[in-house]
Amino acid sequence: MATTITGTRRTLAKVGVITGLVIGALFAGLPVVWMLSTSFKNNGEVFQNPPNLITESFSLDAYREILGNGAQLRFFLNSYIVAFAVTILTLLVAILAGYAFSRFRFPFQRTINAVIVSVQVVPPITLVIPYFGLVVALGLYNTYLGLILTHMVFTLPYAIIMITAYLNTLPRELDESVKIDGGTSWTALWRVLVPVSVPGLIAVGVYTFMISWNEYLFALTLTRTDDMRTVPIGIQLLMGQHSYEWNQMMAMSILGSIPVLLLFLLFQRRFIGGLTAGAVKA
Amino acid sequence: MTSANVDPAAAPKTAAWAGQAAAGRHRHGLARRLVPYGYLSPTMLLITVLMVVPIVMVIGYSFQDNVIVNKNPVFAGFANYAKVLTDADFLASLGNTAVFISVSTVAHLVLGLAFAMMLNTQLLGGITKAVFRIVYILPWLFTIAVIAVIWRLLFDPAGVVNYVLNTVGLLQEGVAWLGDPVTALWAVTFANIWSGYPFFMISLLAALQGISADLYEAAAMDGTNWFQRFVHVTLAQLRPVIVSMAVLDLIWTSQQFALIWMMTGGGPLNATEMLSTYTYKQAFSEYEFATASAAAVIVLLLTTALAFFYVRQQREQ
Numbered sequence: 001m002a003t004t005i006t007g008t009r010r011t012l013a014k015v016g017v018i019t020g021l022v023i024g025a026l027f028a029g030l031p032v033v034w035m036l037s038t039s040f041k042n043n044g045e046v047f048q049n050p051p052n053l054i055t056e057s058f059s060l061d062a063y064r065e066i067l068g069n070g071a072q073l074r075f076f077l078n079s080y081i082v083a084f085a086v087t088i089l090t091l092l093v094a095i096l097a098g099y100a101f102s103r104f105r106f107p108f109q110r111t112i113n114a115v116i117v118s119v120q121v122v123p124p125i126t127l128v129i130p131y132f133g134l135v136v137a138l139g140l141y142n143t144y145l146g147l148i149l150t151h152m153v154f155t156l157p158y159a160i161i162m163i164t165a166y167l168n169t170l171p172r173e174l175d176e177s178v179k180i181d182g183g184t185s186w187t188a189l190w191r192v193l194v195p196v197s198v199p200g201l202i203a204v205g206v207y208t209f210m211i212s213w214n215e216y217l218f219a220l221t222l223t224r225t226d227d228m229r230t231v232p233i234g235i236q237l238l239m240g241q242h243s244y245e246w247n248q249m250m251a252m253s254i255l256g257s258i259p260v261l262l263l264f265l266l267f268q269r270r271f272i273g274g275l276t277a278g279a280v281k282a
Numbered sequence: 283m284t285s286a287n288v289d290p291a292a293a294p295k296t297a298a299w300a301g302q303a304a305a306g307r308h309r310h311g312l313a314r315r316l317v318p319y320g321y322l323s324p325t326m327l328l329i330t331v332l333m334v335v336p337i338v339m340v341i342g343y344s345f346q347d348n349v350i351v352n353k354n355p356v357f358a359g360f361a362n363y364a365k366v367l368t369d370a371d372f373l374a375s376l377g378n379t380a381v382f383i384s385v386s387t388v389a390h391l392v393l394g395l396a397f398a399m400m401l402n403t404q405l406l407g408g409i410t411k412a413v414f415r416i417v418y419i420l421p422w423l424f425t426i427a428v429i430a431v432i433w434r435l436l437f438d439p440a441g442v443v444n445y446v447l448n449t450v451g452l453l454q455e456g457v458a459w460l461g462d463p464v465t466a467l468w469a470v471t472f473a474n475i476w477s478g479y480p481f482f483m484i485s486l487l488a489a490l491q492g493i494s495a496d497l498y499e500a501a502a503m504d505g506t507n508w509f510q511r512f513v514h515v516t517l518a519q520l521r522p523v524i525v526s527m528a529v530l531d532l533i534w535t536s537q538q539f540a541l542i543w544m545m546t547g548g549g550p551l552n553a554t555e556m557l558s559t560y561t562y563k564q565a566f567s568e569y570e571f572a573t574a575s576a577a578a579v580i581v582l583l584l585t586t587a588l589a590f591f592y593v594r595q596q597r598e599q
Contacts, residue, residue, distance in 0.1 A: 014405045021400050025417045031432050031476065032420050034442060038435060047440040097325040104318035112322065119333050121589040123537045125558040126578040129343065129565050130336035133350055153332040160325065185317060214425035216540035221566060232427035236544055239431065246435055253428040260423050268416075272484055 039063070039250035046246040062251035072252065074227055075234030078144070079213055079256075082230060085148045086212040087205050090155040094204065095197075098163030099189050103175065119157045124217050127153065135222050142224045150218045155208040162207075166200035167193060203270045206263045213260055231256040337582070343575035350571040362576035372577060374552045375560040382471050382556060383535040387528055389475040394482025395524075399516070401483075402490045415487075422480035430544035433473040434460065460546050463553035470545050470554050474538060482527055489523040490516070529592040533585055557581050 033053070038046055039062050041055045066072045100106075101113060131150055132141075140146030174196065175188035183191070194201070219230045229237065235256060238249050264271060319326075344362055346355040366372050397418050401411050421429070436443050437459035447453040459469040493515065501511045517524075539558040542548060548555040548563065561581060565574035 010405070017400055017403050017405050020396070021406075021414050024397050024400065025414060027476075028420055028480075029417045031436060032424075034436065035428075035432050046435075047438065049440065049445065051442055051445055093324045093328065096321040100318040100321035104321075106315070106318040109318075112326070115329060115333075116325070118589065119329060121533050121585055121592075122333060122337070123558070123578070123581050123585050125537065125539060125561045126340055126582045126585075127333070127336050128562070129571060129575055129578055130339035132565070133339065133343075134336060149328075150332065152328060156325065156328060214427075216425070216427060216543075217562075232425050232540065235427045235431060239434075239544070249431050250435070253424075253431055257424050257428055260425070264419075264423050265416075272488075 035250045035253060039247055039254055041247050043245055043247050062245075062247035063255070065248050066252050066255060071226060072234060072238075075229055075231050076255070078228060079231040080259075081144055082147050082151065083209050083212040083259075085144070086151045086155055087208045089148065090152055090159050090208045091201060091205055093152075094156060094159035094163050095189070095194060095201070097160045098167050099185075099193065101160070101164040102167035103172070103185070116157050116160055119153060122153075124154075128217055128221050131218065132221055141222060142228050144228075146222050147219060147230070150222060151212045151215055154215070155211050158211075159204045159208055162204050163197070163200065166197055170196060199270050202267055203273065206267050206271045209263060210260050340575050340578050340582075343572060344579045346572055348570065348572045350569075355572070358572065362572045363580070365573050366576045366580065369573075371552055371555060372557075372560055375548075375555040375557050378467055378552075378554060379536055379556045379558075381467060382474065382538075382554075383532050385471050386474045386478060386535045387531045389471075390479045390482045390531055391524065391528060393475070393479040394486050395520075397479070397483045398486040398490055401487055418483060419480045421477050424477070426477065426538075426540040427544060429473060429477045430541050433469070433476070434545055437469050437473075461550055463551045466546055466550060466553045470542055473545065474535065474541055477541070478531070478535070482531070485523060485527055486520060489520050493519045525595055526592065529588060529595065533588050533592070536581075536585065536588075557584075 037053050037055060040058050040060070041052075042057050042059060042061065045052065045055060045057060097116075101109070127150075135141050135146045135150070138146075140149070170193060175185075175192050178188040178192055179185065213230075214232065215230075216232045219233050220236075223229055223233070226237070231252075235249065235252055238245070238252055343350075345358060345360075347358045347361075348355060401415050401418070403411075424432070435441060438444075439456045439458045439461070443459065444453065444456040448456070457465060459465050497515050497519070498511060501515050506514070536556075537558060538556065539562065542554055542556050542559050543562070546554040548559040557577070558581070561574050561577040564570045564577055568574075
């Protein structure tokens with residue numbers, strides 16, 4: 001393509017692309033910058049006219065309010081407990097299932113696979129009504145376990161699809177050598193395949209954590225007391241209690257976004273790679 | 283399009299695996315054949331409890347007189363469905379959902395493709411592109427609750443959106459974007475567009491990187507211009523990804539609940555009522571679990587129709 005573009009045309013194209021990229025970056029980034037800026041303002045300054053991007057009265061009061069408040073910290077603790085538990089359980093269950101799909105041929109394989117794939121499109125709103133009945137009946141209403149199990153309906157299918165795709169890229173000689181030496185399929189999985197799959201498992205784990213951390217509908221419906229609420233519901237509760245404390249809502253939003261932002265920045269390459277592989281192969 | 287994804291050192295690709303199920307071929311019998319089901323049993327148990335049973339339950343609920351609230355519900359036939367389908371609020375939510383998902387999906391696609399193409403350009407260095415890529419992905423990393431709060435702040439009558447539009451002369455007075463029935467649906471759609479395009483962008487970027495440069499060179503030699511190459515090479519090559527992403531996005535967007543619930547709660551005057559918020563309100567505000575279940579089953583049927591289209595499209599590839 002470059003051969004047909006002369007020097008000036010190349011410069012023009014470059015200016016055009018950079019202009020486009022900057023406009024796009026403003027669209028994507030400005031709301032985030034505004035959130036950050038608002039979190040450092042005092043509340044009276046939030047709707048000042050003309051608005052200030054850089055506040056004159058910079059303060060960390062909003063963050064102090066959130067971090068100094070036991071009820072708010074509880075939301076974070078709950079989100080961490082649920083999201084970590086969902087991630088670990090999802091990985092365990094999905095590794096076993098992915099191994100079955102990748103290394104065995106068995107009756108009803110396609111049917112079982114189709115059911116797992118189709119879970120992804122079942123609307124949460126359809127499930128939440130029977131979940132409410134089920135979770136209450138099982139005594140899991142307003143418990144961590146109720147949230148953890150129900151979150152897995154969203155995390156599991158994707159994790160299984162991604163892990164199966166990943167294991168399919170690993171040579172079968174790898175695990176079969178263990179079995180030739182007299183090992184079982186179980187030892188081949190845990191001694192050989194799982195250690196080699198760590199990059200893929202990280203991608204799946206990060207995605208699982210994000211889904212659970214962000215989940216809203218079940219967290220709203222299947223918990224009742226404030227000490228069981230997760231961060232997304234905490235943000236909403238803050239909105240209800242102090243309608244005008246915008247700086248605190250923004251501070252809470254930023255604090256609530258940090259785990260996912262950090263995970264993403266740390267595992268960007270693997271995460272995006274794993275996700276596109278999973279999405280395309282799904 | 284998957285080439286960049288797996289760590290090549292850890293994952294050398296094998297071609298077709300011929301010796302399937304060579305595992306323990308020397309062993310025989312039932313026990314060996316049950317092994318894969320053993321590995322699958324936790325998954326099958328969870329899927330049964332978390333999906334099969336609940337779907338059967340909700341279908342059952344939808345044919346009964348008010349369940350959950352009533353200890354001894356009676357069979358009600360299609361009465362709940364008749365009630366839902368003749369409810370003006372339900373029909374309004376159906377229309378709003380149609381606008382919301384179609385506008386969102388088209389915008390996600392256009393923005394995602396535009397951004398992916400700009401990030402794929404040969405004209406800029408790797409670091410510049412990496413920085414822009416992270417900025418473009420940002421909206422996707424925030425939970426929907428945060429996105430709802432951000433856009434409530436921005437769309438406030440005294441907020442920045444009005445300030446900017448006033449300053450550039452597009453608006454004379456402040457608009458209560460989320461409080462006005464005329465603008466509310468567009469405002470929540472805009473927020474949804476902002477939050478959802480990065481997923482398209484990532485997938486399309488991966489797909490763009492998989493298009494061979496030879497195709498562009500051959501097209502250039504045929505004397506085609508930029509636009510012709512875009513249509514006949516880029517779009518033609520991306521078509522399968524675009525179609526499957528679009529159908530998935532229609533499905534996901536139709537299920538959007540948190541954004542609407544936290545931005546407008548379905549109001550003002552049902553202007554942003556969606557199938558999801560309508561169903562939720564029937565169940566958890568009105569305690570009409572039977573009509574809510576009927577609405578939920580209708581949502582499930584609509585989704586199934588879309589999913590059926592998706593599966594057929596995947597098979598054709």
